Amino acid sequence: MIAISTACKQALIGIEIGDKTISNSLPSNCKHSENILFTIDKMLDEIGEEFANNQTFAVVVGPGSFTGIRIGVSLIKGLLGGENQKVVVPITTFDLMAYSYIKNFTIDDEFACIINGLSGYYFVCRYNKRGQKIGEEELVTTLPNCTLVGLEEEELGQVQINPTAGELLQLAKEKFNKGEAISAKEVCPLYLRKSQAESNLEDKKQS
Numbered sequence: 001m002i003a004i005s006t007a008c009k010q011a012l013i014g015i016e017i018g019d020k021t022i023s024n025s026l027p028s029n030c031k032h033s034e035n036i037l038f039t040i041d042k043m044l045d046e047i048g049e050e051f052a053n054n055q056t057f058a059v060v061v062g063p064g065s066f067t068g069i070r071i072g073v074s075l076i077k078g079l080l081g082g083e084n085q086k087v088v089v090p091i092t093t094f095d096l097m098a099y100s101y102i103k104n105f106t107i108d109d110e111f112a113c114i115i116n117g118l119s120g121y122y123f124v125c126r127y128n129k130r131g132q133k134i135g136e137e138e139l140v141t142t143l144p145n146c147t148l149v150g151l152e153e154e155e156l157g158q159v160q161i162n163p164t165a166g167e168l169l170q171l172a173k174e175k176f177n178k179g180e181a182i183s184a185k186e187v188c189p190l191y192l193r194k195s196q197a198e199s200n201l202e203d204k205k206q207s
Contacts, residue, residue, distance in 0.1 A: 001056045002040065003165075003172040006032045006072040007064030007093050009153045010162075013039055014169025017054055020047040023165035028153065033071050056181065058089035058172030060096060062190035063115055063123040063137065069189045080184035088187050089175045091168070094125035094137060099171045100163040101149050102131045110134065111147040116154045123192050139192045 005012040009028035013036070015021065022043050026035055044051060059076045062069040076088055097113040107129045115123040120141055126134040150157025175181075 002054050003058035003169045004072055005060035005168055006068040007060045007062050012165040012168045014165040015043055017049045022047050025165050056087050060093055061090045063192045064093050073187055073189045077184050083184045086181040086183050088184050089172050089181050090187055096163045098127045098131050100161045100167050111149050112144045113149045114156055
């Protein structure tokens with residue numbers, strides 16, 4: 001399994017091939033598009049494995065940074081090309097956040113994972129205390145009345161977390177074992193809203 005997340009400021013990479021496991025992260029000031037493949041190659045070298053020996057992948061599809069989401073999804077599609085086998089596990093940023101929260105805190109009630117959607121908007125997804133999703137991912141202006149879990153890098157929420165590459169890899173494996181893998185062709189980004197560039201273009205057309 002090779003699992004990657006480029007949806008947020010910090011990129012995450014987790015690799016497990018056979019009995020060899022390695023994880024790494026790229027800081028927010030590192031250009032993910034230029035360094036993600038180089039880092040994967042370097043990590044494979046460290047554990048003495050080759051890319052061809054890996055059979056499954058996982059990618060965080062969003063929400064988050066528009067550019068970051070495109071980098072991750074495009075990378076997986078590019079690596080696998082026309083692969084029709086179900087070898088990719090799509091993971092939402094919310095699911096990774098919820099997984100990290102439950103791993104590191106005692107949960108007594110339902111909670112909501114939140115991400116800054118900018119311009120007064122928030123990306124939100126609710127979960128019960130077992131980490132099962134309640135409803136769908138939403139774009140809102142008013143936050144729900146429950147424990148709010150945000151990312152440390154955004155300084156949002158009553159509880160702030162920093163998901164790790166190891167947690168991403170573990171979640172990806174659990175989802176794969178539950179049969180949640182799809183083909184590369186089926187992988188789609190989860191944006192929830194249009195990019196600023198798309199909104200500006202629509203405004204120009206309407207004016």
